[in-house]
Amino acid sequence: MLNQIKKAILEGEIDSVQDLVKKALEEGTDALEVLNKACIPAVEKAGLLFEAGDYFLPELIAAGEATKTAMDILLPEVKGRKEKWKSVATFLIGTVEGDVHDIGKTIVASMLSASGFDVIDLGIDVSTEKFVETVREMKPEFVGLSALLTSTMPKQKTVIEALKTAGLREDVKVFVGGAPVTESWAKSIGADCYAQDAVAAVKIAKRLIG
């Protein structure tokens, strides 16, 4: 079943993806297993095929859309399992300006929410000003900046600098993430934390609030 889901995502077959994911859940497969063992590997494979020139943009878009269709079914299942423990912490998250990738960011947001955090998801292509304004208004404990393109990674630094200029930098812990982001990049731009995936992000954020 997981292989069939992978295949359907790679072929961008939204209707089949919907049917197969529902069927997998009905058969008792765990939502996170479907996500981690079928959806993420499939969309990553689409990236490799795109890189190799075997897929063109329409195929990459179709695979992205098919993944999102699967996530629309899977993530409410994950979120629904909210841990009893309720955090007092708010996590503001978004994909930086110029970047429309949101599959990974949305998984991080859902896992944080399922783990008891109050999550404010600003979505994609979020301007630096929007991040700063929202920090000022909502006073979150954490800010997460997602970037999937090497050309948009510098925006993570821009947001950190803008938070400093606004006098808000000391009030928040800044997390950075996204496939091209590394621990050393995070250090070099003055972020507080780097997490390579959603599980690590939850673990680190929980540790920071004790």
Ligand code: B12
């Ligand atoms: C799907 C996809 C798309 C979809 C996005 C759909 C969507 N709604 O997100 C579409 C088709 C729209 C797209 C568009 C483009 N894409 Co694209 N895309 C991808 C692809 C295949 C998968 C990304 C993904 O979802 N991965 C799965 C998720 C689960 O992983 P993830 O995002 O890394 O997230 C995990 C961690 O990184 C981390 N994380 C993520 N965010 C955050 C945030 C925080 C705070 C933390 C702590 C952790 C964290 O946790 C997540 C979960 O575990 C990648 C290839 C790849 N392997 O990354 C290319 C890729 C990123 N895209 C690429 C390119 C070039 C583009 C385009 C420029 C193509 C074009 N010519 O137009 C456009 C850019 C549009 C724009 N302005 O943003 C390149 C980037 C190359 C580079 N060096 O910058 C890649 C690497 C493909 C390639 N190999 O060439 N893309």
